[in-house]
Amino acid sequence: MRNYFENMRRLAEIFILVFTIVFGEIGGYVSLGIKYDSNICSLSDYEMSGFKAGKQDFLIETSDDAIFQLKCGINLDESLGKYQIEGGLSFSGNGNISNSVMSDINIGYSASLRRRNTRLKISGNFFPNSRNRAYIDVDSGTLQWSSYKSISGRVEFRQRIGFGIYLSTQYEYRWSRYNDYFPEYDAIRHGLSISANRYVPFGIGMGYTFYKSDARGYDERGETKASSDETDVSYEEDNFYFSIGYDLDIWNRKMTPSLKFEASHRVYTSTKPYWVDPLHLGRDEWTFDVEPALSSEIMENIEGGIFCEITLRDAESKHNPNISKLRYYEKTTVGLSIRKVF
Numbered sequence: 001m002r003n004y005f006e007n008m009r010r011l012a013e014i015f016i017l018v019f020t021i022v023f024g025e026i027g028g029y030v031s032l033g034i035k036y037d038s039n040i041c042s043l044s045d046y047e048m049s050g051f052k053a054g055k056q057d058f059l060i061e062t063s064d065d066a067i068f069q070l071k072c073g074i075n076l077d078e079s080l081g082k083y084q085i086e087g088g089l090s091f092s093g094n095g096n097i098s099n100s101v102m103s104d105i106n107i108g109y110s111a112s113l114r115r116r117n118t119r120l121k122i123s124g125n126f127f128p129n130s131r132n133r134a135y136i137d138v139d140s141g142t143l144q145w146s147s148y149k150s151i152s153g154r155v156e157f158r159q160r161i162g163f164g165i166y167l168s169t170q171y172e173y174r175w176s177r178y179n180d181y182f183p184e185y186d187a188i189r190h191g192l193s194i195s196a197n198r199y200v201p202f203g204i205g206m207g208y209t210f211y212k213s214d215a216r217g218y219d220e221r222g223e224t225k226a227s228s229d230e231t232d233v234s235y236e237e238d239n240f241y242f243s244i245g246y247d248l249d250i251w252n253r254k255m256t257p258s259l260k261f262e263a264s265h266r267v268y269t270s271t272k273p274y275w276v277d278p279l280h281l282g283r284d285e286w287t288f289d290v291e292p293a294l295s296s297e298i299m300e301n302i303e304g305g306i307f308c309e310i311t312l313r314d315a316e317s318k319h320n321p322n323i324s325k326l327r328y329y330e331k332t333t334v335g336l337s338i339r340k341v342f
Contacts, residue, residue: 028342031071033305035335040065040102041133042313044329057143059134061098068095069337073108084114101145104130117160124153137181138230139219146185150176164198168207182219184230189213193239203245203258211237217272231277232270239264255296262289278320285315285327301341309333 041058043051050056051063073090090108105128112121131147152174160166172191178184195207217225217232225232245258264287270280293307311331317323 026074026076028074029072029339030342031069031337031339033069033071033335033337034066035069035333036064036066037331037333038064039329039331040096040099042329042331043133044325044327046325046328048329057134059101059143059145065099065102066097068097069093069335070095071339082115085112086114087111102131119156119158121156121158122154123156124151126151135182140181144179144181146178146182148176148178148185150174166197166199168195168197169193170195170209172209184216184219184228185233186216187213187233201247203243203247203256205241205243207241209239211235211239213237226271229276231280232272233268233280234270235266235268237264237266253297255294258293258295260289260291260293262291263287274319279323279326282317282319283315283323283327284317285313287311287313298338302338303341304336304338306336307334 039048040063041060043058043063047056047058048063051058069092071090071092073088075088076086078085088108088110091105092108093105094103096102107126107128108124110121110123112119114120127148127150129147129149131145134143134145136142137144152172154170154172156168156170158166158168170191170193172189172193174189174191176185176187176189178186189211190213191209191211193207193209195205197203197205197207213233213235215225215232215234217230217234218228219230220228239262241260241262243258243260245256248255248257266285266287268280268283270277270283272281274281289309289311291307291309293305295303295305297303309332311329311333313327313329315323315327
């Protein structure tokens with residue numbers, strides 16, 4: 001674990017140095033944090049009971065974990081006539097203490113062009129190797145990690161309409177490629193969203209996103225999604241969020257309490273026979289997230305934060321009466337961080 005964070009630190013230093021050489025005076029941030037996740041693989045209550053009793057294996061040492069986090073970002077802000085050009089790159093690394101195999105990194109990018117109250121922004125993320133949990137590979141009959149890499153891109157148009165309110169619309173494209181054990185999970189996802197936000201001192205936001213994910217659904221050459229005997233994880237999803245926050249001045253320090261609520265309704269669109277795809281055929285699920293948080297200025301250009309996220313998912317299927325037992329789960333995540341802005 002020490003070597004992992006030493007490598008992350010060196011990568012962050014190289015990251016900042018290169019951009020300083022190329023662009024000169026720029027802004028950025030470095031953040032360190034730790035969080036506790038009560039259910040790192042999002043196991044259902046049924047699976048959790050089996051794991052704790054030693055009856056089920058998920059290739060993990062513990063079902064919960066503490067996770068160290070390192071984040072850094074570089075921001076460039078330049079004027080070009082009547083336009084403001086902004087760009088940035090970010091890097092984040094997660095290091096699991098008990099389950100180091102789940103450690104991962106995320107690289108993000110953004111570029112925007114703004115004139116007065118109108119902004120056009122392009123952004124995205126790259127995950128080179130992520131793991132969510134292990135499944136049985138039906139071809140080999142062995143338990144394997146469903147690791148994947150993904151690239152996403154977003155185009156956002158934002159317009160201020162008065163009273164400090166900004167309306168935004170965004171299109172997202174995401175490509176995911178899984179390892180050789182689960183090529184049927186490979187997917188392309190499209191997302192279209194609309195949101196309204198007001199920022200300081202009283203922040204409030206709400207938005208809706210529609211996702212459509214089309215999975216490969218087969219694993220052998222010459223097969224199609226319809227002809228294969230592999231699962232189909234394609235889905236359509238409606239996502240809603242609402243958030244509030246307020247900037248307070250306490251003891252000459254800015255302090256911002258906030259609360260975010262998110263609800264997602266996902267319907268799997270598999271049309272395969274029940275004996276091929278009992279976990280996805282007709283599956284309908286809801287996921288709810290509540291996240292209270294508090295950030296506070298500690299001293300000039302240094303702020304600290306604390307958060308808690310509570311997640312609950314439930315599912316049902318007209319074809320599989322056991323789907324709720326197999327896919328219902330709860331998890332709680334709590335964490336704190338310290339952030340330096342320069």
